[in-house]
Amino acid sequence: MRTRADTDTTGGTEDGSAVPVPRRLLAAATRLFAEQGYDRTSVQEIVEAAGVTKGALYHYFGSKDDLLHEIYGRLLRLQQERLDLLAGRDAPVEQRLREAAADVVVTTIDNLDDAMIFFRTMHQLSPEKQRQVRAERRRYHERFRALVEEGQRSGVFSTAAPAELVVDYHFGSVHHLGSWYRPDGRLSPQQVADHLADLLLRSLRP
Amino acid sequence: MRTRADTDTTGGTEDGSAVPVPRRLLAAATRLFAEQGYDRTSVQEIVEAAGVTKGALYHYFGSKDDLLHEIYGRLLRLQQERLDLLAGRDAPVEQRLREAAADVVVTTIDNLDDAMIFFRTMHQLSPEKQRQVRAERRRYHERFRALVEEGQRSGVFSTAAPAELVVDYHFGSVHHLGSWYRPDGRLSPQQVADHLADLLLRSLRP
Amino acid sequence: MRTRADTDTTGGTEDGSAVPVPRRLLAAATRLFAEQGYDRTSVQEIVEAAGVTKGALYHYFGSKDDLLHEIYGRLLRLQQERLDLLAGRDAPVEQRLREAAADVVVTTIDNLDDAMIFFRTMHQLSPEKQRQVRAERRRYHERFRALVEEGQRSGVFSTAAPAELVVDYHFGSVHHLGSWYRPDGRLSPQQVADHLADLLLRSLRP
Amino acid sequence: MRTRADTDTTGGTEDGSAVPVPRRLLAAATRLFAEQGYDRTSVQEIVEAAGVTKGALYHYFGSKDDLLHEIYGRLLRLQQERLDLLAGRDAPVEQRLREAAADVVVTTIDNLDDAMIFFRTMHQLSPEKQRQVRAERRRYHERFRALVEEGQRSGVFSTAAPAELVVDYHFGSVHHLGSWYRPDGRLSPQQVADHLADLLLRSLRP
DNA sequence: GATGAATGAGGCTTCATTCAT
């Protein structure tokens, strides 16, 4: 169960073979899981794409599931950190919610592979691991909801819809990004983010 | 889960064995795919749950994929039919969009197993079948977008966000329903639908 | 085990659907076995090609093996009959052997599908059926060998090689026909037959 | 059957488990395919006979077909090598053809299992693999035919029959060996070979 | 740190045959 073993780029010659093995494995797994799905990607494919052997994979990761978990973790930690930062700022709640809503869109697009893997695979983990991941996710969800509730209490947001449902409304669109967003499309990540945040804020106008 | 009626025992001896085999198989597959995911459900489990043998399954369905396709089809046909009906009515566009937006939520909740299977499994079909399904789905999407565009042209909806993106915003929340909606929760399907339709319409106010 | 049920063409309208079912089945099976091999042809394919259902097949034939047996029988009976006729004629032994040698080539080419099925499938029957078929085949073989021996005794054929081996030499080339003979090739069946019979007779010159 | 040596226990504890796994698998497959035919031999039987598990087989061979291909290859390579050697010698063409004709008989008998598998199974491969095998076989065939043509041009062989057909005549008898040759029969492989080569040469006398 | 051969369980699918109608 040796997870989180990525010990940093050691110098790095031009061919990239100096990238540490754990990182190479994680990168290969991320790409393949995103392209083919978790179940349809074999350990053999991962090690071949990473240019190592099975023994190496099992040296760094306890199981195929561990790879998944690590991919999840990377994104979750990143987004949680940024939300805590933004929500804690000293600014009107509308602005803080708008920024938080846009930020989760941008970081999701910037890590679209990780995000898609997360959204699609979460529900097919063992119940035990599922509970663990859900718990981490919930903390994020609740911090976000607190922003909505704060605005509702202070009268700047409509209370027509329950805060809970509003948050799910927004996160639905974030989860859905992988189904339609294309890097070569007309809108930049930031533009998409601004639009979606705007839609959220508009829907909350009293 | 297990939302829609697998209860139509037609005639039926006490064990329900009078239900036609294909229906029994479809019901069993739907339940298991929803509970465990497509890849993690074996054909063996399906036939055991349906009380038949593997041979019988392959007598009616060409492959495990075919079962999936049939489940998709049921829902797609239902929703397309209803959208065509609602969108074609003689009523102000705000009202038609509101009803369509609410209707897709209600039918999705009413068929939550089918819907979740659809949303989660679509992207792990063979590229060929995936294209076919996407094409059917697109028709639905475009009819919906046409409503938004109609309202934007006539000035009743804001043009701040592209119609395309607005539609994806709403469908994101629909896809997301399976992640949080629980039949035993505080809100009825219709209430959830009304809320989500309201959020959509609010976000489109000029 | 109702074999040999072909009761003759009953009138026959223009679409061929008046061809009796057993004959249609036999024709379909012959073509498919020749094209794909016995094991790789399913009963389902046969009945579809014949335009009937499985029940019909099993009404006329006891098993898939029975179809095979019937195909064998047709050819064996034909060739045995003709050999008996030719060998019993009142003519010099060289002429009788030449004619017999050519005749088996012509009838094999004329029934190339049946022959190929026979040569290729014989050895994968159940040991019991295999013995039965071998016995029928042996009778043919021995009648042929008797001709060679007769010529050797009377001094018109060389005794350099055992008669047994000479016969196998010739039958080898007959069995091999399916591997190279093409109906659209340069040589007609009769020309091929004459050449092969000539090679046999030449190799027997003292 | 079981002609060629599967007896090269390299080192080897008492149970022969020191023979490399791929060789054990190949030996087992060869024996079983020859005895029962390719289609009627299951992968399960092969691995049991070789004393390994299915996983091991698929570690070394991509498919059941691959085993077959390897068996083919062994024989094809051997015979091609020997023909090239014999045909290129500095000797009268009659002698070179006689030796080549006898040699293919001897090596076929010495590897009768491989040969029979080849002759019987070739035609039931996938069209693609079939073309590949045919191409390799054709090279052998053409080298052989060149010898006949050389003799015909120089007048030592009759031109009554086309060279092509003469070659097929001979190869027919080679393919047929498995149908009658028995190791415990009266004739040794070399005697059979000499007789068959003699019949060929006799049939070519002008 | 890393190899790669081997395991063993399980996956999907095919098929000849039977039987009630």
Next chain:
DNA sequence: AATGAATGAAGCCTCATTCAT
């Protein structure tokens, strides 16, 4: 005379994981 649903056994192959080196 013919149907076609259903069986049940078997078939080929995949894969995450382990372990001796």
